[in-house]
Amino acid sequence: MQGSEFRTVDVVTTDGVMATEIFYGPAGAPGVLFYMDARGVRDELRGMCRRLAEGGYTVLLPDLYYRQGRQLGFPSETSRGDAQEFETIVNLIKSTRISEVMSDTAALFDWIKRDPDTGIERYGVVGYCMGGPFAFGAASRFPDQVAAAASFYGVGCMADDPASPHHGVAKIRGELYFGYAEKDHLAPVSEIEPLGRLLDKAQVRHRIELYAGADHGFAFPRRKTYDTGADAKHWEALFDLFGRTLGSSRVA
Numbered sequence: 001m002q003g004s005e006f007r008t009v010d011v012v013t014t015d016g017v018m019a020t021e022i023f024y025g026p027a028g029a030p031g032v033l034f035y036m037d038a039r040g041v042r043d044e045l046r047g048m049c050r051r052l053a054e055g056g057y058t059v060l061l062p063d064l065y066y067r068q069g070r071q072l073g074f075p076s077e078t079s080r081g082d083a084q085e086f087e088t089i090v091n092l093i094k095s096t097r098i099s100e101v102m103s104d105t106a107a108l109f110d111w112i113k114r115d116p117d118t119g120i121e122r123y124g125v126v127g128y129c130m131g132g133p134f135a136f137g138a139a140s141r142f143p144d145q146v147a148a149a150a151s152f153y154g155v156g157c158m159a160d161d162p163a164s165p166h167h168g169v170a171k172i173r174g175e176l177y178f179g180y181a182e183k184d185h186l187a188p189v190s191e192i193e194p195l196g197r198l199l200d201k202a203q204v205r206h207r208i209e210l211y212a213g214a215d216h217g218f219a220f221p222r223r224k225t226y227d228t229g230a231d232a233k234h235w236e237a238l239f240d241l242f243g244r245t246l247g248s249s250r251v252a
Contacts, residue, residue, distance in 0.1 A: 006046065009115075011062070013107040015100065019070060020062040020108060021046065022118065023053040030246035031112070031120035032057040033105070033138070035131030037220070038093050040065050044222050055239055057246070058120060062108055064101055064134075065092055093130055098163050101134045102141045109145060124148040124242040128219065132178075132187070133157045133165045139176060140168030148245035150177040150238055153187045153216045158195055166195065169202040176206040177241050179234055181214040209237065 006021045021041065032052050036045055041063050049059040063070070112118045123145050127135035132154015139149040151157055157178070158166045176199065180189050192208055199206045214230040217223040221231070 006049070006061075009111070011104075011108050011111045013066075013104050015067055015103075018062055018064075018066045018104055018107070020060055020111075021049070023049045023059040023061070024117075025053045025056050025058045028119070029053075029056055029058045030242070031118075031123040032059045032242065032246075033108070033123050033125040033135075034059055034061045035101070035125065035127030035134040035138075036061065036064055037127075037129035037131055037217075038089055040092070044220055047221070048219075051235070052238075055242075057124070057242065058118060060108065060112075062104060064096055064104065064131075067100070068092060068095060096130065098133060098137050098165065102137055105134075105138055105142065109142065121145070122147050122246065124150070124246050126150040126152070126238060127154060128152045129186075129217070130155055133159070136176070137165035137168065139174050140165065140171040143171050143173040147174045148177070148241050149174060150179070150241055152179040152219055152234060153181050153184050154178070155186045157187070158191045158198075166198060169198055169204055172202070172204045174205075175241065175245050176204060177237060178206070178208045179211055179237065180208070181211050181216055181218055181230070183213070183215040186216050207237075207241075209233075 006023045008019055008021050011018045011020050034049055041061060049061050052059045112120050125135040125138045125146055132151030133156045135149045135151050136157050139146045180192055189210060196208055211230045214227045215225040217225040218227040218230040219234045220226055
């Protein structure tokens, strides 16, 4: 199976059934696990997954909100004056714990091993917003599978929490990339220096970049904070990371 269409499968986890959309690259393509942002699975993210698939990867987009309902996606911007929608999203964020997402990831990896159409053994992972720390965490939780992890404006990568992913850096074998937006108040640039020191001490291969003038959400085409230049830079960095660590049969 290959092309612009995606296939939706139901992955059984310890807590239920997680719908996961698969965007197929060429036969034998490396895998990319795409961790959604706070607004969930929606067409905007599907477009990004298609771009990765067209670049030579088979992309998996799991619905991490499945515990609260099936595929609870929201537009990229809250409807004007819709405080209830905003409150719903905040509650969904709070209910999506990194320990549960790592359990979901393990279930997804197990499912893939049994699927004759997928056949992936090593992965790159990428996460945006709340998905950033999930990608970071997956690098330490699954060091044998995850060859590269990227976080873009990841919220909570160095949180004051025992579950924060930065506590697991000693287990990481893959390469990491972090993209911070200069004007971001949710993923502050003040994290850059301590994060760099931590990764250097653990001898983790990494790159941390500051996206000058950009704000949170700069890579989402339908977000008011979308930044054409920062978005192009983000894609270049992502394909460079995955190309070096995973390889690809296509050029992005």
